[in-house]
Amino acid sequence: MNHLSEEIILDFIDENISREIKKDVLTHLSECDMCRNKLIEFQKVDKLFYQIEHLNAPEKINKIVMAKISKQLKSEKQQKNFFIFSIIFISSILITTIALIFSSVDKVKIEKFSEIEIISNKFIVGLNKILSLFLDKIYQNSLTLTFITILILIISILFLIDELKNHKIKPNL
């Protein structure tokens, strides 16, 4: 009489065998005490495993993980804010420069316009005229504009200082 292999017994427990083999196994088990005992032993081991409880993770894990995520999100937000600040900063510098250039061009226009016309080519003068048509109002308000951009610059710098302070204060987890 050939006994059942342990592999077949485990496949039988896991129901990983075909209907025909299952039939043969059942027939053999009804006749063989040794194989039946083996089956019972394996079933006991299985039952045992299913009763194992999970080990308890430390409760602090939630706090630690969430704090790290929160820190990362804040850092991302700060980077985003810094990007916005940089754009404002660069834009305000550009506006200030343009305003200053136009205010000085205005002076040139009054004092040395004829000289320029004689010395330089007509193209530059024409361009100057077109620009002055569009930006006439800006010429007039260049001082106000400069003042506003300086104000924006100050606000941006204060904002940056505040961001840096926040960054420094946050503890490393």
Add this chain to the structure above:
Amino acid sequence: MVMINLTDNEIIDSINKGNYNDFNLLINRYKHKAFSLLMRMLKNQMDAEEVLQDAFLKTYYGLKNFRGESQFSTWFYKIVYNSAISKLNYRKNKFHNSFVSIEENLKIPFESNIEIEQNNLNNIVNKLIEQLPPQYATVINLHYMDGFSCDEISLIMNLSVSNVKIILYRARKILKEIIMKNNLQEELR
């Protein structure tokens, strides 16, 4: 309280919509399971805690890329498992190699005589599993405690299904032998 009944995918949707605090629900749902697996693999509480944190962070940042093609649990366990393997590689442990050489003959490295200090079923079984080689303990953990099928375990551990079945078969055989040798069957009844 209502949130607790949400499925994993519903929680993930909520997190991806910006409610990052809902990730706490996933942590609560999986922390004990993942910690058990890590303890079985790493056999060291400090390392298990460190890798658990790391795995949860990787999971959070990977959620945007989670397409829901597989179950979240399988995807998450794969992260946990790979993080543990990285830790083991870092320790220059040969654990990972033993996965590759699963077809080789197994020498049972554990003691056959187990001292049972506490007559507690859970303690006895945990002690028995501790004696198993890490890859065997991992498969036992995933199959019996977490209810994964051999197919799912093969995805998590990046092994073939037949290798998973071999490990499962050998682990059960080893544990049955230990139980019988130590006459534990009476206590475990």
